[in-house]
Amino acid sequence: MKKRIVLLTLALTAILSLTSCGGNSGNASPAEKPAASAGSETPKPADEAPKSAEAEKEVPETSVIRWNYGTSGNVLVTIAEEKGYFEEEGLTIEFVSATANADAMALLATGKTDVVSNSGTSNPLQQIASGVDLTVFGGHMVDGSMPVVAKKGTKWNGVEDLIGKKFACNPSYFAFTGAVMDLGYEDPLSAVEWVVYTNYNDALAAVVRDEVDYALQGTGQNYAVKNMDEVDIVAYQGDVMPNYSCCRLVTQTSFIEENPITVKHLMKALIRAQQYYEANKEEAITLQAENIGTSEEYVAAYMLNDNYVVNPDPLKNPVIRAWDILDKTGFLSEKAKNIDIRDHINTELYKAALDEVIAEHGDEDPEFYKDLLAFYEENNS
Known part of the structure; x- marks a missing residue:
């Protein structure tokens, strides 16, 4: 049988290491304990005094995340910005434009964007197989209504x-x-x-x-x-193929290593955005239409479809499945034989973010967060 296959290859450039700045505040030395006076309560040392919520809050290593989410947008990013979730986590999103998936991956490989969310699963995996040190740490669409x-x-x-x-x-x-x-x-x-x-x-x-x-x-x-x-x-x-993983959140591995608090706070904002999305889809359609400059009818045509599923979960198991299929069908570099794709999937920061969001906001929608935990266990264990 005649096969007409046109295979597109990406010209990979050397990775430029990303740097970020951040600091940790040291604790002051305990104050000297004063003598207790008769009938008075012994005061607590300074290091045992209650800390304010602001003092307890972690500070992201970098507050600005450069993000490419394609021309179709990312509804979770839209909601997280509109509802102030990013701001609450100390983050600002800076949109980086790219005209195609290949362009977005090239921007990521050369350090010109920090996160890519709309370039599928095949593209990032092919880059990893070719030697680009990327990590999948979350997701956008699980099923893209294609x-x-x-x-x-x-x-x-x-x-x-x-x-x-x-x-x-x-x-x-x-x-x-x-x-x-x-x-x-x-x-x-x-x-x-x-x-x-x-x-x-x-x-x-x-x-x-x-x-x-x-x-x-x-x-x-x-x-x-x-x-x-x-x-x-x-x-x-x-x-x-249910839960085929569609679009993954991908970054340079060095970005995660240098900015774990930033990434965790990013995931917290997206998890809260998903909860809001599931409870307010009609409003989400309006917000997304405004964000990408199109009609609500255009957005509703895919967003109200049962085959449109968004979730920031990394989907470790489906990503491994995708890697194996691409390898068997010859769409990965020979270098893939020496790569364990598990080394390029980070689930820990998403799970830490999920646990914190449940502790802070779980009582707002207990059933949603129960389902989200079950989904995580099903797709990452």
Whole structure:
């Protein structure tokens, strides 16, 4: 079977170490204990005196985080900024623009941004496999509401319908190749005719022209395809592989090593933002539409879909699964054989943040935080 696969490779540049400044305040020496007078209570030494909440609060090593979250935005960042969660944690987010996933990863590799959140899972893992020292420490979308479209009236029975068909999708999208392998096909690249286009609009046009049988579309394409007469949405990527991890929060490993308090406080703000998002989705649609400069109808087309799932959890187990699939299908560098991907996933700071948020705000929504803990145990243990 003829395969048309266009593989995009990133030119990797040397990593520039990130530096940050921060300090720890030392404790003053205890005051000398005065003699007790008759009938008076013995005073406590100065070092035993109650500390104010402000004195107890940790100070982030750096207060400004340079962040790329793509043109589609990040609803958790939007909420955390709007509701003041970042400010409460002593943080300011500085948006760094990039026109494509490859550009965002290049900015991260060269130290021009601190965090990338909308560049998928394959891109960061391929960078790590090539020798770039990155760490996955959290998440954005778990399921990105990415629709699979076909000509109007096409029936969908499952991923088996892709076998032997032309599918406009880059096979580095591991949810599909992994699902094909789960059917028993050792070589998913031969089982399906993968056709790669430079953008989703071209892939969509190919379906309309009968050049391909199916096409994967991006999150932001939901509004367009739902309003087209020529095509149907037959499935979503999350139907093919639940919790496939979609977009991870990624940074240079050195940034985490130098700024652990900053990262923990960042995760606390995002966890609180998710709680607010789950309880106020209609308002979240309005906020996100304003943030990315589009209509509420456009945002609602994907955000109100059951296949749109956001969660700042690192998803250690799904990331390891993605790494294994990419390795088996040849989308990782040979250097990957000498890399343990577990060394590039940090779950400790997210869990510490979650524990602190539950202690501070858990009584505001006990059921939500109970579910969040269960989700963490399921995906990271």
